Amino acid sequence: MKAIFFDIDGTLIDTLNGMTRISPQVKRAIHHLQDEGNAVFIATGRPYSFLDEEIRNFGFDGYVLVNGAQVIVRDQIVYNQAMDKRFVKMFADLLETKGIQYVLVGERKSYLDQKSQEFYEFYENIHIPRSYFESEYQLENLNVYKFEIFGKTSEVIEECKEWLKDYEDYGFFHSIHPSHLEVYYKENHKATGIIKALEHLNISIEDSYAFGDGENDIEMLATVGCGIAMGNAAKAVKVHAKKVTDSVSQDGVASGIEKYILGTVAE
Numbered sequence: 001m002k003a004i005f006f007d008i009d010g011t012l013i014d015t016l017n018g019m020t021r022i023s024p025q026v027k028r029a030i031h032h033l034q035d036e037g038n039a040v041f042i043a044t045g046r047p048y049s050f051l052d053e054e055i056r057n058f059g060f061d062g063y064v065l066v067n068g069a070q071v072i073v074r075d076q077i078v079y080n081q082a083m084d085k086r087f088v089k090m091f092a093d094l095l096e097t098k099g100i101q102y103v104l105v106g107e108r109k110s111y112l113d114q115k116s117q118e119f120y121e122f123y124e125n126i127h128i129p130r131s132y133f134e135s136e137y138q139l140e141n142l143n144v145y146k147f148e149i150f151g152k153t154s155e156v157i158e159e160c161k162e163w164l165k166d167y168e169d170y171g172f173f174h175s176i177h178p179s180h181l182e183v184y185y186k187e188n189h190k191a192t193g194i195i196k197a198l199e200h201l202n203i204s205i206e207d208s209y210a211f212g213d214g215e216n217d218i219e220m221l222a223t224v225g226c227g228i229a230m231g232n233a234a235k236a237v238k239v240h241a242k243k244v245t246d247s248v249s250q251d252g253v254a255s256g257i258e259k260y261i262l263g264t265v266a267e
Contacts, residue, residue, distance in 0.1 A: 002207045004033055004261065005043040005064065005194055005220060006253065008055065010213035011230055014248045015126040021054060029254040032262065034059070039201060043190045045182060045216050047105045047145065048072075049132055066105060066145040067184050067216055068193030071200075079196045080107070082143035083185050087167065091147060091183070092139060094163065100156060103133070105146040111137045119150045122180070147183040157181050173215045182216070191219035209261055211245070211253050213237060228256045 006012055012022050033040055042055060043064040051063075062073040071079040088104075095102045101116040112119060114135040124130065151157035160181055164172055171186040190210075198208055206225040210217070213230035214237065221227030222240040229241035230252050238244055245256030258264045 001201070001203055002033075002038040002209065002261065003041065003194075003198055003201065003203045004030075004038060004257075005041045005190075005197075005208070005210040005224065006030070007190075007210075007212040007214065007217050008042060008044045008046060010232060010248055011211050011217075012248070012253060014232075017249070019249065020127050022058070023251050023254070025251045025254045027058075029257040029262075031059075033257060034061075036262070038261075039203070041194075041197060043194060043210060043212070043217075043220060045146075045190075045214075047110055048108055049106070049110045050128055052127075062197055064190055064193035064197060066188075067182075068188040068190050068196075069145040069185065070107065071193045071196045073197055073200045078200045079193065081185065081188060082107075082145050084169075085140070085144075087170065088142075088144045089139065091163075095147075095149065095160075098156075098159075100160070101150040103148040104137075104139070104142060104144045105148060106142055106144060109134050111135070111142065116150070118152070122150055145184075149181040149183065151179050151181060154179075189219045190217060191223035194220055194224060211256060213248070226260060228260055 009015060013019050030040055039061040041062045041064060042060050045067045047066050064071050069081050101119040104111040110133050112133040112135060120130055149160055161172060164170055169186055170183060172181055172183045174181060198205060208224040209226045210220045210224045211228045212221055213233040218237055218240045221229060226243060227241040228243045228245050229238040231245060231247035243260050246252035
């Protein structure tokens with residue numbers, strides 16, 4: 001048995017460029033993997049609350065969520081680690097003081113203050129509707145796995161990065177857009193989540209594959225047996241992969257499966 005892990009944004013879909021559904025060709029290729037007895041997973045920076053119905057109902061064997069902070073294998077949570085509550089309170093207070101809009105990513109829901117209209121609009125533009133968020137919450141009652149920050153200017157984003165340098169246990173990266181910064185617990189990333197899923201299924205690292213395009217995919221592409229970068233990935237991402245497939249708009253996941261996993265198409 002092999003295990004194959006798929007990023008979502010820029011890999012299975014491309015919401016920024018209007019590709020909001022997995023193409024029929026990619027769906028067939030992934031189902032072909034399952035028909036051959038392999039396990040297929042989502043590995044994403046998104047929380048469960050940001051997975052749309054197509055992803056949830058596809059039939060994936062599990063999920064590596066919130067950049068590895070939560071791992072689900074066949075409906076069983078096998079790993080779950082939230083951020084330190086003291087850090088969450090401190091950082092949320094700091095963002096509030098500076099008037100910076102942010103999302104608190106929880107286990108099954110995400111939380112966004114009603115007054116953060118620009119952030120709501122930002123998410124609606126990438127097909128994450130308001131219904132995915134809770135606007136009424138008590139911070140001290142939440143388990144937070146990630147912050148997502150919306151910076152109106154590049155200076156705001158750079159200021160956030162400077163603050164975070166004082167907290168060595170926490171990292172950050174841009175994912176969806178340069179104005180959008182994700183803050184996470186460094187101990188968790190997609191590769192650590194993948195290893196936990198592989199251990200649970202007793203699958204060797206040599207029998208694992210991953211498809212990705214973004215900065216937060218680097219660890220998993222470098223760690224799995226065969227990391228496959230999308231054609232639309234930046235050079236800084238591609239250098240960590242063993243193979244490069246076509247872009248998301250060219251059904252790169254399907255061609256990568258056929259060439260590098262199933263061997264049904266010559267390289």
